[in-house]
Amino acid sequence: MDKCDSIIPFSFDKNLLVNVTQKHMVSGAFTPDDLLDVAVITKQLFHYIPVYLMSGSYEAEWDASFGYDRKEHYTVYERQEVGFVNNKTVYQQVPVTKTKTVTDWHPMQGTDSGTFEDIYVYAGKMLPEDVQEFFLEDNTEYQSEEVTDFEQKYVVGCDVEPISVSENAAYENVAKASIEEIIKKGVKSHGQGDRQKDWHWSYSIDKETTTILLPIAQSVFEYKGKEYHLWVVGYDPSKMHGDNLPVDKNKLIAALLGYIPVGVAVVALLVAEHYGATPGWFAFISLLISGGYGAKRHFDMVTYSKTIRNTLLGKIQASSSSTENMPDEDKAKLVSTYTKPVLSPFADTSKDQTLLPSLSVVCALLMLMPIFISGIKSSPSEAQQSRHDNSTTRKTTPLEVQQSQLDNSAAQPSSPSAVQQSQSDNSAAQEPNDPLTDQANELIRKAQKAYNEKEYAEALAMMEQAHALLPNDQNINDNIEDIKSKM
Secondary structure, three states: OOOOOEEOOOOOOHHHHHHHHHHHHOOOOOOOOOHHHHOEEEEEEEEEEEEEEEEEEEEEEEEEEEEEEEEEEEEEEEEEEEEEEOOEEEEEEEEEEEEEEEEEEEEEEEEEEEEEEEEEEEOOOOOOHHHHHHHHHHOOOOOHHHOEEOOHHHHOOOEEOOOOOOHHHHHHHHHHHHHHHHHHHHHHOOOOOOEEEEEEEEEEEEEEEEEEEEEEEEEEEEEOOEEEEEEEEOOOOOOEEEOOOOOOHHHHHHHHHOOHHHHHHHHHHHHHHHOOOOOOHHHHHHHHHHHHHHHHHHHHHHHHHHHHHHHHHHHHHHOOHHHOOOOHHHHHHHHHOOOOOOOOHHHOOOOHHHHHHHHHHHHHHHHHHHHHHHOOOOOHHHHHHHHHHHHHOOOOOHHHHHHHHHHHHHHOOOOHHHHHHHHHHOOOOOOOOOHHHHHHHHHHHHHHHHHHOOOHHHHHHHHHHHHHHOOOOHHHHHHHHHHHHHO
C-alpha cells in the first residue's frame, strides 16, 4: 500500500507549537524558575504517521459449563468432652450437623455475534512505545469532519513516515488481541448460574482495513546539556505527552524541610505515650500547627514558583511575534501588567535556621506538656505495667471469689486446730483430702475458665457436677444462680 486513504490535517502552526512548548515548561511543581530563560527550543517537527484502521464484525460459537449452587446438610461425629469422673475427663462421639455448598454443573452451548470498530494499529516504526500508547490508545478521539481524503497539499513541509508494517503483521501482532478481547467479552456475556467453567469458542471475522495519516508535532528543547521531548496531538494541541521536566532539587528540599516540625511532633507523641501520658488536645494542637505549617509552606512555595514562571511566560509571549501588530504603547502596557508576585511568609526560606528549630521545639513542648504538668512519676516500664493493670481491672464474680479461696486453701495449709474447728462447724463437709472434694475443686476451676470465656452453658454444667459432689456447699449454689443470670 503506497499511500494512505485519508488524512487529518494539522490544526495549528509553529507559532502555536512554541506557545504550547513554553506552557509545558512552566507546568511542573518544582520546575526551575529559570527554565524559560535558559532552555533553548532546538527542534520543531511536524510528522504524519501511518495508521491502520480496522473495523468489522464477527460470528462465534461457544460451549461452557454453568454451575448452580445449593446447600446440603450432613452429619459427622465429633469427639467432645462430656464430663469428669474419678479425676479423668470423659469423652464421647457426638453427632454434629453441618452444611456444605454443592454445585450442580450443566453443559451449555450457543452463538454470539457483534462488531468491532476503530482498532488503531501503528504502521510505522518512528514513535517510541510510550508515545504510541499515548497517541493511539488514549487520544484517537476526533470528529468525523476532521478526516478528509488524502491530498498532497496537506503534507507540504511535513515529515511523512512511510508504511513499514504489513497489514497482516499489524493484525496478527496488535489488532487480533484487541478483537479477541471484544469477542471474549461478548461470548462470556451469555454466562448463567452462580459460576462458570470450561469456556471454549471459535469465531470468524469479516474486517475492513483502511489507512489514515494522523498528525503529531514534536518539540525538542535543551536545558543545561540535556534534551527534553514533547509530543503534541496535531488536531488537538491540548493533548500532549512529554519527558519529565527538570526538577530544582534545592526547591524540593526546601519544601520537604517544612515538614520537620511535624516529624518532631510525632516523635514527641511517641515519647509521651511511652511514659504513659495522654496528650489529648495538646497532641491535636501540636499536629495541627506543625502539619498545617508544612502543608501551607509546600503549597505556597509551589504557587509562588509557578506564578513567577507564568509571569515570565506572559512577558515572553507579550513581546513575541503574536503581538507584532499591536502598537508599541499597548505592548509596553501589556508587559508592565506582569509584575513579580509577593513572596508568602510561609514560602520565605531566609529564616529557616531560626524558624524551623523554634517551631519544632514549640510543637514538641505542646506534645510533652502532660508529662511536665503531672511530672514523671514512674519509669517507662512501670507506666506500661500500670496501663496493663488498668486495662485488665474488672469486677470480681462470686465464682472467682470461690476459686481464689480454693487456691489460697491449697497454697496455705490449715493448722490442726483450724481443721478441727472447720470439722466441728460443718459435720457434713468432706475430709480435706477427700477425692470428691478434689474432683469438685477441679470442676470449679474448669467452670471458672469457661465463665471467663463466656461459655456459660459449659460453666453451668461444670458447677452442677460440682454441686452433685458437694450438695451442701452454699458457694456452689450461689455460683449456679450467678451463671444462670448470665444466660
